[in-house]
Structures are given as structure tokens and as C-alpha cells.
Amino acid sequence: MTLRYASTRGAAPELDFADVLMTGLATDGGLYCPTEVPSLPDLDGLDDYVSIARAVMAPFVDGAVELEGFAEDVAAAYASFRHPDVAPLTDLGDNVHLLDLSWGPTLAFKDIALQLVGRLLDRELARRGDRVTVIGATSGDTGSAAIEALADRSGVDVVILHPEGRVSEVQRRQMTTVDAPNIRNVAVRGNFDDCQDLVKAAFADPSLRDELGLAAVNSINWGRVMAQIVYYVTAAKALAPDGGPVSFAVPTGNFGNVLAGWYAKRMGLEVDQLIVASNRNDVLTRCMETGALDAEAVVPSLSPSMDIQVSSNFERLLWESADRDGAAVAELLTTFRADGRAEVPAGWMTRIGAEFDFGRLDDDGTLAEIARVHDELDLLIEPHTAVGLEVGRRLRRDPAVPLVVLGTAHAAKFPDAVEQATGVRPELPAFLSELHDRPEYVTTVENDLGAVVEEMRALRGHTA
Numbered sequence: 001m002t003l004r005y006a007s008t009r010g011a012a013p014e015l016d017f018a019d020v021l022m023t024g025l026a027t028d029g030g031l032y033c034p035t036e037v038p039s040l041p042d043l044d045g046l047d048d049y050v051s052i053a054r055a056v057m058a059p060f061v062d063g064a065v066e067l068e069g070f071a072e073d074v075a076a077a078y079a080s081f082r083h084p085d086v087a088p089l090t091d092l093g094d095n096v097h098l099l100d101l102s103w104g105p106t107l108a109f110k111d112i113a114l115q116l117v118g119r120l121l122d123r124e125l126a127r128r129g130d131r132v133t134v135i136g137a138t139s140g141d142t143g144s145a146a147i148e149a150l151a152d153r154s155g156v157d158v159v160i161l162h163p164e165g166r167v168s169e170v171q172r173r174q175m176t177t178v179d180a181p182n183i184r185n186v187a188v189r190g191n192f193d194d195c196q197d198l199v200k201a202a203f204a205d206p207s208l209r210d211e212l213g214l215a216a217v218n219s220i221n222w223g224r225v226m227a228q229i230v231y232y233v234t235a236a237k238a239l240a241p242d243g244g245p246v247s248f249a250v251p252t253g254n255f256g257n258v259l260a261g262w263y264a265k266r267m268g269l270e271v272d273q274l275i276v277a278s279n280r281n282d283v284l285t286r287c288m289e290t291g292a293l294d295a296e297a298v299v300p301s302l303s304p305s306m307d308i309q310v311s312s313n314f315e316r317l318l319w320e321s322a323d324r325d326g327a328a329v330a331e332l333l334t335t336f337r338a339d340g341r342a343e344v345p346a347g348w349m350t351r352i353g354a355e356f357d358f359g360r361l362d363d364d365g366t367l368a369e370i371a372r373v374h375d376e377l378d379l380l381i382e383p384h385t386a387v388g389l390e391v392g393r394r395l396r397r398d399p400a401v402p403l404v405v406l407g408t409a410h411a412a413k414f415p416d417a418v419e420q421a422t423g424v425r426p427e428l429p430a431f432l433s434e435l436h437d438r439p440e441y442v443t444t445v446e447n448d449l450g451a452v453v454e455e456m457r458a459l460r461g462h463t464a
């Protein structure tokens with residue numbers, strides 16, 4: 001039977017995987033979630049990442065897309081990774097293990113989901129004879145991963161907005177040096193929130209949605225969460241081959257990564273703790289302490305991909321904690337949007353507290369953890385990973401249970417912080433060593449929807 005997906009706000013039609021992939025955000029403003037969580041398949045005899053990935057994801061897509069094409073896309077997606085294990089483990093001692101998710105083309109874990117989602121989207125568009133314009137705002141890692149995944153694909157135009165002068169040089173060049181006819185980089189004279197508001201304004205205009213067939217690949221897209229479930233399974237299988245629990249510590253911003261771990265657990269993976277680690281932008285940790293979502297101003301940190309006060313994917317967890325009461329979730333999130341604050345019912349918080357542990361680490365702590373790992377293990381880790389590692393070690397309950405820390409990016413993506421902590425400047429892998437010499441393709445615009453729409457239309461006219 002084909003799995004159905006429902007909106008967290010309860011007022012949009014249920015869809016199958018292919019429609020969810022194309023839709024992104026539900027028409028009621030909610031996020032799509034599976035109405036049933038399949039059990040993990042029998043993985044005996046499967047030991048490479050691609051085979052496990054196909055088996056784990058098949059029940060989510062079966063009946064909605066053709067499995068043969070899906071299997072091809074999974075293989076092609078992970079062939080773009082520079083490590084044969086795709087997501088290798090490194091032993092850090094004390095039964096702590098680093099799951100390194102940075103071997104994809106843009107050196108951050110976003111590649112694991114987007115390399116697959118880009119291919120699935122393109123295949124579905126070809127089948128439908130459709131063309132879409134993907135529009136996205138990025139504070140750094142998502143933009144380059146989306147561009148890398150979608151460059152030169154025939155059914156997709158891509159417009160990525162980034163705040164001018166506010167992404168790191170490596171992050172900017174990873175986006176702007178891609179020379180493909182269907183990609184347009186737009187630098188907006190504003191901050192990240194301005195970029196995100198421009199994207200929302202574009203989606204809020206029904207005639208524009210129709211004209212350009214707008215689509216989204218940010219982390220509200222269920223396909224991304226689904227693809228991330230796989231590495232929780234491969235890590236647990238490697239560390240506890242006969243079953244037995246494993247714990248995970250996850251540096252968290254939009255809650256997409258750790259949510260995938262929770263789905264893995266729901267599928268039957270033996271998980272002891274799921275540890276949610278944030279930097280000083282700690283809206284979720286405070287929510288656990290106070291029982292209220294309360295957004296403060298975003299404070300820039302050394303781990304910018306976690307500088308977030310509205311963790312979109314948390315909505316999926318709220319929905320499940322509310323016994324899928326979409327109306328109650330919609331009311332809570334409407335209040336949160338309007339007032340910047342909302343009380344979460346105590347019963348929901350109790351359920352969430354039973355599944356997750358929450359902790360934070362500030363920039364000084366982050367630098368100290370990077371330095372410690374360098375001194376003790378002669379290993380360079382980047383700031384997001386350091387937050388996950390320190391908080392994970394602090395909050396783990398049982399040292400006999402393997403603790404897996406998700407390494408979300410390569411140290412060379414954040415060279416300044418790593419150098420500040422260790423005195424060593426991490427080098428880009430050889431395939432990116434010419435990044436600083438390549439020409440950049442970027443248009444700068446004012447913080448104005450009209451200017452962005454012009455860019456989208458120009459790109460569509462150019463590739464059509």
C-alpha cells in the first residue's frame with residue numbers, strides 16, 4: 001500500500017511521496033509527515049551504504065515512484081561522495097564515535113539529503129513533463145548543497161538568495177563558482193532573515209507560484225528528513241551489529257537532522273539517547289526548561305548554520321506529541337509567529353522530554369572543545385561538530401552505550417574558527433583547492449521582491 005503523508009496543521013489534503021517531494025510546504029502552512037512509520041526492513045546481508053539506503057527508504061516511496069529509478073538515483077547520489085563508506089565512523093575513545101557526514105561535494109551533511117532529493121525531483125519532473133523554479137535562501141551550507149545537486153538538471157531552474165557579505169568566503173565561492181545555465185546566485189543587500197522573507201513573499205503570491213512553478217528544497221521537504229534516517233541506521237549497525245542501544249548527539253539548527261534520528265528510532269532502531277546540541281541560539285533548550293517556545297534575536301556565533309530561533313522541523317515533533325492534532329499545532333504556531341512566544345502544553349513537553357535531551361554550548365566552549373580534540377586526538381573538527389561533541393559527552397548517561405556524534409561539516413569550511421582554536425588552518429580537499437581562483441557568477445540586488453522576481457524570470461527565459 002502506498003504510504004500517505006499528512007500536514008502538521010491538519011487542513012491540507014493527504015499526498016503520496018511524489019507529490020510531497022514537489023510541494024514542500026503544505027497549502028495550510030504545515031509540513032508533511034508520514035501517516036504511518038514503517039518498520040525497519042531486515043538488513044541482514046546488506047553492508048554497503050547504498051543497499052541499506054534503498055532498503056530503509058523504500059517503504060516511504062513505494063507505490064508513489066518507480067522503485068527501479070529510485071534505486072538508480074540512490075546509487076548515483078552516493079557515488080558523488082569521496083569516501084567508500086559515504087558516512088564513515090572514527091573512534092574518538094571513551095566509546096565515543098564521530099560519524100563524519102562531510103564527504104559530499106560541498107563538505108557538509110546537507111549533501112547526503114540533497115544529492116538524492118535533487119535527482120528524485122528531476123526524475124519526477126521529467127515524468128510529468130514539468131519544469132519548476134527552486135527558490136531558496138541560505139545562510140551558507142544549504143545553498144551550495146542545493147546548487148551542487150541541481151546544476152545542469154533539465155527540469156529545474158535554481159535561484160539562491162544569500163545575504164551580501166554575510167556568508168563565509170568558502171561558502172560564497174562554493175555557490176558562485178558553479179557555472180551552469182540553470183543556476184542564478186543572488187546576493188541581497190540585507191541579512192539572512194530578509195532573504196528568507198523574500199522567499200516567503202514569493203511563495204505567498206499565487207500568480208507567481210503558478211507562473212514559475214515555485215518549489216523548495218529547504219529542510220521542510222520530507223525527502224530530506226527521509227534521506228537522513230539512513231546514516232543513523234548504518235552507524236548503529238556498525239557499532240552494535242547484534243542490536244543493542246546506541247546514543248546520538250546532533251548539532252542542531254532547524255531540527256531536521258535530529259528529527260531523522262527520531263524517525264529511525266520510531267522505525268525500530270535501538271536508540272538510547274538523542275541529544276540535541278545548540279549554540280547560544282538555544283530556543284529548544286530553553287523550551288525544555290520553561291515549557292514555552294520563546295524566540296530571541298538571533299546572535300551570530302562561530303557555528304552559523306545553527307543560528308536559528310525558529311526551528312521549522314520542530315513542528316513535526318510537536319504534531320506527533322499532540323497525537324496529530326493539527327488544529328492545536330496550527331494554533332500554537334500561529335501564536336508563536338505573531339507573538340514570538342507560545343506555551344507548549346505540558347503533556348506534549350513530557351513526551352518530548354522522554355525522547356530527547358537538550359544542551360547548549362557558547363563560542364568559548366566551542367573553541368575549547370576544538371582545541372581539546374586537536375591536542376588529545378590530533379584531529380581538526382569544525383565548530384558545529386564541536387558543539388555536538390561537547391554537549392553529547394556532558395549529557396550522556398551510560399558510558400557503556402556507544403555515543404555517536406554527528407560531524408556535520410569539514411573543518412575547512414570554517415577555517416577561521418578552527419585556526420583561532422588550534423593555530424592550524426585546515427586545508428580544503430584537493431578537488432576544491434582551486435576554489436579561490438575560479439570566476440564567480442553572482443548578481444547583487446536590493447532587498448526587494450520585484451528585483452528577485454526579475455532574476456527568476458530572466459533565468460526561466462534563458463533556459464526555456
Ligand SMILES: *Cc1c(COP(=O)(O)O)cnc(C)c1O
Pocket residue numbers: 108109110141142219251252253254255256257258305306384385408409
Ligand atoms: C544545517 C547544519 C546544521 C543544522 O542542521 P539542522 O538539520 O538544521 O538541525 C548543523 N551543522 C551544519 C554544518 C549545518 O550545515
